[in-house]
Amino acid sequence: MKIILYDGTFSGLLTIIFNAYNEKKIPDIIFRQHNPSIFNVIDTVKTDYKKATVVSDFITNKLDKIVLKNMYLAYLSEFENIEVDIIKYFNLSLKIKRNAELHIEKNYIIRLKNAITKVINEKHKFLGLLRFRKLSNGIWYAPFEPDHNIISLLPKHFINRYPDKRWIIHDIKRNLILAYDKKIELIQIKDFDNNFYLKEENLSYEEKAFQSLWKTYFKSASISERKNEKLQRQYMPIRYWKYLIEI
Amino acid sequence: MDINEKLKILSSAAKYDVSCSSSGSDRGNSKTGLGNTVTSGVCHSWTGDGRCISLLKILFSNACIYDCAYCINRASNNIKRATFTVDEVVNLTINFYKRNYIEGLFLSSAIIKNPDYTMEQMLKAVKKLRIEENYNGYIHLKAIPGADLKLIREAGFYADRLSVNIELPSEKSLNLLAPQKKKETIIKPMSFIGQNALANIEERKKYKKVPLFVPAGHSTQLIVGATPESDLKILKLVEGMYKKFNMKRVYYSAFIKVNNDKRLPDIKPPLKRENRLYQADWLLRFYKFSADEILDNKHPFLDENIDPKTSWALRNFHYFPIEVNKASYETLIRVPGIGIKSALTIIKARKYAPITFDKLKKMGVVLKRAKYFITCNGKYYSNLFLTPEIIKEELTKNKEYQIPLFPLTAIEKAV
Numbered sequence: 001m002k003i004i005l006y007d008g009t010f011s012g013l014l015t016i017i018f019n020a021y022n023e024k025k026i027p028d029i030i031f032r033q034h035n036p037s038i039f040n041v042i043d044t045v046k047t048d049y050k051k052a053t054v055v056s057d058f059i060t061n062k063l064d065k066i067v068l069k070n071m072y073l074a075y076l077s078e079f080e081n082i083e084v085d086i087i088k089y090f091n092l093s094l095k096i097k098r099n100a101e102l103h104i105e106k107n108y109i110i111r112l113k114n115a116i117t118k119v120i121n122e123k124h125k126f127l128g129l130l131r132f133r134k135l136s137n138g139i140w141y142a143p144f145e146p147d148h149n150i151i152s153l154l155p156k157h158f159i160n161r162y163p164d165k166r167w168i169i170h171d172i173k174r175n176l177i178l179a180y181d182k183k184i185e186l187i188q189i190k191d192f193d194n195n196f197y198l199k200e201e202n203l204s205y206e207e208k209a210f211q212s213l214w215k216t217y218f219k220s221a222s223i224s225e226r227k228n229e230k231l232q233r234q235y236m237p238i239r240y241w242k243y244l245i246e247i
Numbered sequence: 248m249d250i251n252e253k254l255k256i257l258s259s260a261a262k263y264d265v266s267c268s269s270s271g272s273d274r275g276n277s278k279t280g281l282g283n284t285v286t287s288g289v290c291h292s293w294t295g296d297g298r299c300i301s302l303l304k305i306l307f308s309n310a311c312i313y314d315c316a317y318c319i320n321r322a323s324n325n326i327k328r329a330t331f332t333v334d335e336v337v338n339l340t341i342n343f344y345k346r347n348y349i350e351g352l353f354l355s356s357a358i359i360k361n362p363d364y365t366m367e368q369m370l371k372a373v374k375k376l377r378i379e380e381n382y383n384g385y386i387h388l389k390a391i392p393g394a395d396l397k398l399i400r401e402a403g404f405y406a407d408r409l410s411v412n413i414e415l416p417s418e419k420s421l422n423l424l425a426p427q428k429k430k431e432t433i434i435k436p437m438s439f440i441g442q443n444a445l446a447n448i449e450e451r452k453k454y455k456k457v458p459l460f461v462p463a464g465h466s467t468q469l470i471v472g473a474t475p476e477s478d479l480k481i482l483k484l485v486e487g488m489y490k491k492f493n494m495k496r497v498y499y500s501a502f503i504k505v506n507n508d509k510r511l512p513d514i515k516p517p518l519k520r521e522n523r524l525y526q527a528d529w530l531l532r533f534y535k536f537s538a539d540e541i542l543d544n545k546h547p548f549l550d551e552n553i554d555p556k557t558s559w560a561l562r563n564f565h566y567f568p569i570e571v572n573k574a575s576y577e578t579l580i581r582v583p584g585i586g587i588k589s590a591l592t593i594i595k596a597r598k599y600a601p602i603t604f605d606k607l608k609k610m611g612v613v614l615k616r617a618k619y620f621i622t623c624n625g626k627y628y629s630n631l632f633l634t635p636e637i638i639k640e641e642l643t644k645n646k647e648y649q650i651p652l653f654p655l656t657a658i659e660k661a662v
C-alpha cells in the first residue's frame with residue numbers, strides 16, 4: 001500500500017501526478033498536510049512548481065482544458081482521498097486521449113462528478129448567501145465558512161458586480177482572504193480576529209440601520225399560510241446561517 | 248411614517264405576487280457602475296415558507312383607488328396605507344444591493360390617483376436608479392393597466408422585465424371580480440410589450456447601439472381557484488399567450504382568501520393545483536407538449552395525485568414501452584422520470600456503450616417512474632404484466648412519489 005502526504009495545494013497534487021506517471025504507480029491513499037499525522041511511515045511529496053507546470057501544460061495543450069478544470073473543481077471539494085480519484089480520471093483521459101468524464105461505469109468517475117457538482121452548487125449558493133457589511137473604513141466585508149474550498153471561484157462574479165468598491169471576502173474556516181481594490185488578490189492569513197466584523201466600532205454608522213431594514217423585509221416577505229421550515233432549511237442549511245443577517 | 252414601517256407595509260402587500268424569478272437577463276456591468284445580472288438567477292435567502300428571495304419585492308404604494316374583490320389593498324378595506332417616495336425606493340434598492348441581500352428590484356404598485364400618475368412615479372424611480380445611480384442590477388417592473396402606452400414603452404428601456412398581470416382566466420371573471428379593470432387595458436399593453444420586444448431584438452441585430460428593451464422579456468400572473476375556469480381553459484389561454492405575445496413566463500398563484508366577499512369561493516389555497524399547473528407549464532415550454540395533449544374535454548382538470556406527464560403517458564400507453572438505446576430525443580423527454588438533462592446524457596452516453604438500468608439510475612433518471620415505460624436492450628425492468636390502472640395505483644400508493652408542495656424554485660431545479 002502506498003500512502004503519501006502533500007501540502008494540500010493544487011500544484012502539490014499535480015506534482016504527485018507527475019511522479020505517479022514516472023513511477024507508473026498510483027498511490028492508494030493521499031493525505032493533505034493537516035490530516036491525521038501518521039508518524040513517518042508515509043512519504044511526503046514536496047511541491048515542485050516545474051513538475052506541476054509540465055502536467056498542467058500537457059493537459060491544456062495535448063488533452064483538453066476541461067480535464068484540468070474538472071480536476072481542479074473536484075480537488076476543491078476536499079473530500080477524503082478525492083485526489084486518488086482525480087489521478088485515475090486523469091489516467092483514463094490520458095489513455096483514451098480525451099475527457100473521460102462520460103465513463104460513468106467507473107466508480108471513481110461517479111465520485112469525481114459528484115464532487116464537482118457539490119462544489120459548483122455551493123459556489124452558486126454563496127453568490128447569493130454572502131453578506132457584505134460596510135466597515136467604518138469604507139471597505140465592504142463578507143465572512144463565510146463554506147464546506148468546500150470555493151473562494152477562488154468567486155472573483156469573476158463579484159468583480160463584475162462591484163467593480164468600483166473595495167471589498168474583502170473572508171473564508172474564516174480556511175483563513176483565506178480575497179481582497180479587491182481594482183486588483184484582486186487571494187491571501188492566506190494568520191491570527192485574524194474572527195469577530196472583527198461584529199464589533200460595533202468597526203462598522204460604518206449606517207450599517208445597523210440597513211441590517212435592521214433587511215431583517216424587517218425578510219420577516220414580512222414570508223407567507224404564514226405556507227409555512228414550511230423544513231423546505232427553508234433544505235435550501236439554506238443551518239450551518240450557513242452564522243453570517244447571515246436575517247436569520 | 249418611518250421607513251421601517253413603510254417597508255413592512257409595502258413588502259407584505261407585495262408578497263402574494265409570486266413572480267420571484269430574477270433570471271433570463273444578462274446585463275453586463277460597465278467599469279464604474281454597480282451590478283450585473285446573471286442568466287441563471289441567484290437566490291439570496293429563503294423565507295420561512297421555503298420560497299427563494301431574489302428581489303426586493305415592494306409596492307410603490309398600497310393606497311388603491313380600485314376595488315378588486317380578491318385584493319388586500321382594495322379601496323374598501325380598512326388597512327394601514329403607505330406610499331414610498333422615489334428616493335426611498337432608490338435608497339433601499341441601492342443599499343440592499345451593495346450588501347448582496349438582493350439581486351435587484353421588483354416594483355409594483357396599487358393605483359394611486361390614476362394609472363398614469365402611478366406609472367410616472369415608478370418610471371421616475373427606475374430612471375433615477377439607472378441614470379443617476381448607475382445601477383445595472385435587475386429590475387422587474389409591473390406595468391399599470393390603463394397607463395399611457397408611451398410611459399410603458401419608456402419604462403421598457405430601463406427595466407429588465409416588464410409585466411402586466413392577466414389576473415383571471417376569463418373576461419367574465421375579470422368583470423365580476425375586478426370591474427374597474429377592462430380586458431383591453433390588460434391585453435393591449437401585453438401585446439404592445441411583446442411586439443416592441445421582438446422589434447428590439449431585430450433592430451439590435453442590425454444596429455448594436457440600439458438600447459435594450461426589456462431584455463428579460465415579459466411575464467404575467469394568473470390567480471388560480473378564485474373563479475371556476477378549468478385547467479384546460481387556463482392552459483389553452485397560457486399556450487396562446489406564449490405564442491401570440493412572445494411571453495417568457497406565466498406565473499400561477501393559488502388563490503388565498505384575504506377578504507370576506509360574497510363573490511369569492513370559500514376554499515383553502517389550492518396549492519397542489521398550482522404545483523400541477525407549473526408542471527404542465529414546463530411541459531408546454533420545454534417538452535414540446537400542447538395544451539390539448541395535456542388535457543382534453545373528458546379530463547379538463549389536472550390529476551392532483553399524479554404529475555401531468557405521467558398522466559399523459561398512462562392515457563397514451565400504446566406509445567410505450569420505448570427502447571432507451573434507440574429512441575429519439577423527442578421520445579425520450581416524453582417518458583415520465585426522464586428529464587431534459589438525462590435525455591441528453593442518454594444520447595451522448597449510448598454512443599460508447601449500451602445503456603443499462605443501472606446506468607440510468609446513475610444518470611439521475613427517476614426509475615421509480617420511468618421503469619414502467621421503457622426497455623433497456625429489449626429488457627423490461629420487472630416481469631409484471633402491467634396496465635395503466637395498475638401502474639397508477641403503484642405510483643400513487645407509494646408515499647415517496649407524492650411530490651411535496653414544491654415552490655416554484657424547487658420545480659425549476661428538479662427538471
Ligand code: SF4
Binds near residue numbers: 311357358
Ligand atoms: S388595482 Fe391592484 S392593488 Fe388595486 S385593488 Fe386591484 S389588484 Fe388590488
